[in-house]
Amino acid sequence: MKTRIYQMIGEAVARAHAAGDLPSAQMGDMVVEIPKTEAHGDLATNVAMVSAKVQRMAPRRIAETILAHLQDPGRLVARTEIAGPGFINFFIRPEAWTALLKDICMAGESFGRSRDGKGQRVQVEFVSANPTGPLHVGHGRGAAVGDAMANVLSAAGYKVQREYYINDSGRQIRTLGRSVFLRYLALCGRTVEFPEDCYQGAYIGELAAEMHAAHGTGLLAMDEEAAVALCARHAADVILAGIRRDLEDFGVRFDRWFSEQSLYDAGRVEAAIEDLARRAIVYDKDGARWCRTSDFGDEKDRVVVRNNGLTTYFASDIAYHQDKFERGFERVIDVWGADHHGYIPRMTAAVEASGRRRDQFQVILVHLVNLLRGGQPVAMSTRAGEFVTLAEVVAEVGRDAARFLFLTRHHESPLDFDLELAKQKTNDNPVYYVQYVHARISSILRKAADEYGIRSVQADALDGGGELREPEEIQLIKLINGFPEVVANAAATLEPHRVTFFLMDLAAAFHAYYNRHRVLTEDGAVARARLCLVRTVQQIIANGLGLLGVAAPEQM
């Protein structure tokens, strides 16, 4: 509707200019938008104000001129008005909304999708938790945000790949191996001191027990480094398998699991450093090798090879991001925990130093999750091994509630996640509020079939044009009409929570309608038209929940 009004205005300006009534055919940065208050019409434009300078005319006079040349071949507009400093307000005929509903109804599952992305290849890398322990709630938020973002981008016409980067190399893996090995030694009857910098969780003991069951005391005879490496490999494999399972239970699937170690094995890290060294972006100082990230906007240069000869995490990240772009992605999006935000300038610098544009790389920071139970904070500390895992949360509140609630905030806003609230089945809990719409409509459709013999909902039930006249019905059509724009904006801004808020708005409008008007009325024509409306609402709810990775239940 918005684009059609936009076109009408554009044509009117062109005609006015051709007729000599306007000095210019330019319209400036004009917008057509939905006014906040209904008194200002269904749609409004500021064209007269933004073009006042270029037209050298008063805004209200420009508005009058444009309206004089406005043509409405589609018979969309009931009336127009000029208001305030020069807004043009459009009041749409109810029949025009109904006609629009028919198109939406027929679009079905595809309504909301667009081709904005033009098939551009985008990679979204998310979660990427180190395989040194189970996923906790914070990872869950990252998983929900990353997955929904990938869905939204797909809907907007991008070709999206989901990737998980496995940090299976370097010190933290060795620490993991050592932690398991020490617990193993204890199982073999040795007295060992367990250092603070080792992983403390109970799962370490379980992994050690597995090693003990498989090898007996056999590891005692081995070289200690080899034994630690063996423990590390076993531990990382088991933990990673657990992470995969937890994510699967959470409804998140990755297209690719990318191993950091594979970069080293293929010599990619070394090659990346050498390449940058040849271009004098990497240089030697104080026995270490440094990357000139400060030439690309970072506050200082960063070490890639330490003076002990070991590469830094940053070095493999450079190689990794080069690899991403070499695989043909035009845009690379990383979803990180907010505590890594200081890392963004150097990573962006590295991408630019590697010959890509800095706008091809974007980082989404996902802020902290404060886990609460009945308003009281639940203590979490990875080091002490006392954390609430994602698997525990999913087991307690369910996948749908967890995913939905993770997406009820802007990702850069801290999130209070209350386990009790998530389980509540009242309107305090937005998950049920939205899902309930879908279930209620399913119930109406069942009833229509069982008791009224209406087995299928036909879009041509709307052809009469006059059946849907209630304000709540027009309101619902206006809302669902805005869905594609919501999805497009969510993709453009990388803010999937916009879909969540849209769904809550639509749910509220539906529940209000449901309480005021009966769908299955005596008047068959009205009932069929209303069935078409609610069936379409149900479809949009399903489409939106699908983007969030939340189920749309037939009954509750």
Next chain:
RNA sequence: GCGCCUGUAGCUCAGUCGGAUAGAGCAACGGCCUUCUAAGCCGUGGGUCGCAGGUUCGAAUCCUGCCAGGCGUACCA
């Protein structure tokens, strides 16, 4: 110290490219089930958009400074 994020109703938060009288939910209070699922709806209160300037027809939104909170600031990952 420097950098990033946040600051909107009692609480939790929306607010897109700068638009007209700043919106929801919760909490509080008062109503609505003989009728398609009450996991729902309707109504009533409630605001110096952190503060101070600036930009302009117009600022919660953009710019500058300040205040408060969070996070970061390694040859750690």
